Amino acid sequence: MIKNYIKIAWRNIKRHKGFSLINAGGLSLGMASCLLLLLYVGYHFNFDKQFDNLDRIYIVENNQPGEDKIYTFSATPAPMANAIKTQAPGVEAVSRLCSYTAGGLISYKDNGLKKSGVFVDASYFSIFNYKFLQGDAAKALAQPNSIVITQDLAIALFGKEEALNKVIRRNDKTPLTVTGVIENPAPNTTFQFDYLLPWAVFENEVSWAKTSGWGSNFCRTFVKLKDAADFKPADGVVRKLIAQNNTGDKAVAMLFPYGDIHLHNTFENGKSVGGMISQLHIFEILAFCILLIACVNFMNLSTARSEERAREVGIRKAIGSGRNMLIWQFISESVLLCIFSMVVAVIILAAVIPSFNNLLNIKLSLPYQQWYFWAGLLSLALVTGLISGSYPAFYLSSFKPIKVLKGTFKAGANGLPVRKVLVVVQFVFAVFLISSTICIYRQIKFIQDKSIGYDKNNLVQIKAEGSLANKSEVLINQLKSEGIITHATTLQQDITTNGNNTWDLDWPGKQPNNRILFDAFFTGYDLVHTAGLTLVAGREFSTEYPSDTAGTTMMINETAAKAMNLAHPVGSIIKYGNRPVTIVGVYKDFVWGSPYQKTAPMFSQCIGSNASVIAMRLNNNNSISHNIEAIEKQMKLINPAYPPVVKFVDADFEAKFQNEKLLGTLANLFGGLAIVISCLGLFGLAAYAAEQRTKEIGVRKVLGASVSSLVALLSKDFLKLVGIAIALAVPLSIWSLNKWLQNYEYHIGISWWILAMAGMITIMIALITVSFQAIKAALSNPVKSLRSE
Template sequence: MIKNYFKIAWRNIKRHKGFSLLNAGGLSLGMASCLLLLLYIGYHLNYDKQFADLDRIYIIQNNQPGDGVIHTFTSTPRPMAQAIKTQAPGVEAVARFCSYTAEGLITYNDKAFKKNGAFVDNSYFEIFNYRFVKGDAGKALIQPNSIVLTEDMAKILFGDADPIAKVIKRNDKTELIVTGIIENLKPNTSYKFDYLLPWAVFENEQDWVKNSGWGSNFARTFVKLKDAAGFAQADGVVRKLIAQNNEGDKAVAMLYPYGKLHLYSDFKNGKVVGGLIDQVKMFAVLALVILLIACFNFMNLSTARSEERAKEVGIRKAIGSGRQMLIWQFVVESVMLCLFSMVIALFLLSATIPWFNNLLNIKLSFPYADPLFWIGLITLALVTGLAAGSYPAFYLSSFNPIKVLKGTFKAGNSGLPVRKVLVVMQFVSAVFLITATICIYRQIKYVQNKSIGYDKADLVQIRAEGVLKDKAELLFAQLKAKGAITHGTTLLQSMTSSGNNTWNISWPGKREDERILFDVFHGGFDLTKTTGMKLIAGREFSKSYPADTAGFNLMVNEAAVKVMNLKDPVGAVIKMGGADATIIGVYKDFVWGSPYDKIRPMYTSCSGYTASEIVLRLNNQNSIQQNFEAIEKELKAINPSYPPVIQFVDADFDKKFQAEQLLGTLANLFGGLAIVISCLGLFGLAAYAAEQRTKEIGVRKVLGASVGNVVTLLSKDFIKLVAIAIVLAVPLAIYVLGKWLDGYEYRISLSWWILALAGAITALIALITVSFQAIRAALANPVKSLRSE
């Protein structure tokens, strides 16, 4: 019996090749899209899952009250790790992690590479069970001059030679002994690095680290408990540590599950409110919607062919087939078509994954060796086949054999309302996704075109490494003499990356209970001329004023003037950490952190020629290539140990829009797929409708109907359904996209024309799809269709 089901199903699929290809095409696209999104979702859901005892690992979150809200971040004071170790109950291990200044030049013989590293305590390996290929995890970082490398890093430096006990140099001065090699980090790991260094190296390189106290937050602190049940007791102790050790500090630290960090990283007033999990949920819904659209297609096309299958059902019932047998027959057809579609979907998926990885900058892979993947794949095909084939199976098997065989059966009437509902649901999804694409694109453009407070065009920055740190003035002089730049300045941080801030600012009239977070931006001479920042009052830093470089003078932005309520800011004296400082200039607010967030108050102290970053204004009278060649030549002459790396500030700034651009691209991509899949079904329905009305069209043409009349006749019912879908999609888009836009400080309004444009695009595509078949039917020779009458 089962064999006959498959045999008959295969014959039906072969007999109706066009129908089967349309159905398989829609299902294949739907399944491929669904699988791609599920792989992406699985990639994020499995972040950091490679670590054992993840349920007992925590990271310290720091809640800092100020500006009337609570700011939450993972930076903690240096002494916190030791305090937790000695005072919190049930702690198995504590370790600090800091990547600040850890990036550097790693040299072995004549090989030199810029790589990313981190400073950690030796107990770090007691918390995270990285697999050691060589070396001992318990002793790897005990020596103050040791280094642990990843496999790839070891391969780059030493090839196939044994790396253990080899001596390498960091930043051309610090000698380090290789004491361990760990397995390469998985792509979905939160904290990535190429090598790990002992905390002692950090303290030796940065004098301030040894003496930093409870008021300085720069380290990540990880905690592993002996038992997860002891969380409440340990967390209670951790929450009191900052107040106990830093009088007057209202900050509160807390234990936060490390396994939740990747997906739940957004906090509001000290409480988690979401994060990447919102995007993951959205993609899960999108995967389901795309698959449902493909299933709706199948149902539509299957029920539309009801008249062709009616005689088959009538004859089989007349000779004794029960309804249950017929249902199984139609379900087997659906499942076979789904399995065939799944094979095509796998080929599409394999071809798409590399492009998708490049687009999202992640590393999805096809899990060929995972049996669970194949079980899930077959299950998905079977479930899709059952879901897509259920309604057609019950509908087709319900035909009355007497009416069918007597010729009084009217096919399609009972299935028509359902088909209409399915078409409407398909196009509701399509209209919504097109609206979302337009809305996201406009929001990104709105923020990108908003004034950022400086001129990022022709502006480049270079990391000040090696001897370049002390030779910025020489570099500026040489490049100006060559005509490669017009101005240059120094910074102690990147022009585009925020992160340095303080609460410790006082001013005349400040209330005792007032606590405002100030961004701290250290800049050198020619700061405004180089960056294009707008000076609106006073002056900028100058070598002519020794008090500038001594830290007695500073500049502030407009937001700071507003917060401090200074009517005449230039010349006003404020306090920084208890020391007096005079405001010498006020500059226009500029975007340093996220372009979507409200600009915070900021002060700028003078870094002179001391630099972590060097910023150059290129001479736009020359070509970029000429300027770059001159800069690279000078960098090699001044700082020969370090390969020159020049970054455009505008390119770095554009990275701030990656999340939104990704969301827009995916909405565009899958919105387009939703339209394509929907139109495949519409194409099939229109073709079938034209085929069923061939004789009617012939009669109408003989009686004088024009091509336009026939096209209107065949198209109007479908266009009505699309119009209904547009009406239903509008309130859905207004609600969902309105909620999304509410999350931005600077946002567009959801204008009526966005909704109208999305509806018009959908209607036009649907009209073209339907009209193609309608015109084809209208242009057919009526003699051929009426010849048999």
């Protein structure tokens, strides 16, 4: 029986090649798009899943109250790790992690590479089970001069040689012995690094690290429990630690599941309210909708061909076929076509994944060797076949054989309303996607065009590594004398990445309960001209004022002046910690962190010539390539051990929009595919409609109808459906896009022209799709269609 179903189904597919091609093409594109989106979603859902016992691993989050809300971040005091280990019940292991100053030059003999690293406690590998290719996880970080490196770094440094026990140099001075080589962290791992260093190295390099107390938050703390049931008592102890050890501090630490930090990293008032998970849910819905559109196409085209299949159904029913047999026959045709489409979809998927990875800077791959992958593909093909074939099967099998064989049956009378509903659903989705794409790109453009408070063009930054840390003045003076740069300043942290902040400011008139978090932006001389800031009042730091480097003066931004309610801030004396500080200047707000959020109150103190970063304003009179070559040349002369790297501030700033650009790119890409799939179905329906009205068109042409009137006649029914879809899509788009925009403090409004443009684009696409078949039918010779009569 099944063999006969398959055989008949294959004959029907071959007999109607054009119909089958449109159906298979739509299904293949729909399945490929659906699978690609599901792979992308799966990639993010599997973040950090390579670690065993993930349900027992936690990261400590720090809730800091202030300004009538709670700030949540994962920075914790260094002593917290030992306190948790000794006081919290059910703790198996605790480890700290800090990336501050961990990156740098790693060299072996004459081979030097700039790589990223992290400082961790020796117990780190008791929490996270990285696979060791060389060395022993239990002893790898026991010695203070040890280093564990990744497989890629081992190959880059030593080639095929054994890496274990080899001595390498860090930052061209610190000798370290390789005590372990681990597999590269998976691409979907939260913390990426090229090497790990013992915490003792950090304490030796950073003077304040050993003595830092409970008020200094700079490291991440990970906790592994003996049993997941120990969470509540352990979390209860952790929540009290800061208050117990830092009198007057209202911060509350808490244990947060490590497996949730990638997807649920947005907090409001100390509680997780989502994050990346919201975006993934959008892509899940998008994947489902694209596949549904492909199924709708199949239903539409199958029911549209009902008159062709009516006689077949009538004859088969007359000779004894039951309705159930006919239903399974039509569903088997659908499933067979879906299996063929799935094969084509996998081929498409294999071809596009490399480009998709490059576009999104991720590493997706098809798990060919996993049984669940093939089981999933087969299941998806079967489910798609059942969904897409169900309505045509029940509809076609319901024909009355007497009416069919007498010639009184009119196909489409029952199927037409359903087909219209399905077309409307398709184009509601199309209008919504077009509206979303326009809105996303307008939001990105709005933020990009918004003033950021400094001039990012022709502004570059370099890391002050090695000799450059103490010779920043030498480099700056040399480049100025050559006419390569016009201004330069030193920074503790680059101008595009925030991070340092404090509650520890006090000022006249401050209320005891008024806690405000201030960004701390430490800089050298000539900041205003170098960055292109606007000085509102007072002065900037200068070598003419030795007190600037003594920590007794400060500059603030306008938001800080408003927060402190200082009518005349310049000359005001406030306190930073217990030290009195005089405000000497006020500069306009500039974007340091997220461009989507309001500017935080900020202060700056002078670090003189000491530098972690050197910012330089390039000379416009020279070409950019000439300026960069000259900077690199001087960097090599002053700091020969380090490969010179010059970063453009405007490029770093653009990276802040990566998440929104990713959302826009995916909406554009898959929205376009959804529209293409919808148009394939519309194309097939228009072709069938034109075929059904061939004789009518012939008669109208003989009676003098023009081509344009015939095209309008054949197009208007479809355009009515698109009009209904637009009317339904408008409120849906307004509601959903407004909800998305509320995630940003600075955002556009939903202008009427966005929806009007989306509607016009949809009408144009539908009109072009339908008109092709309509014009073809209108231009046909009426003699051919009427001769058969």
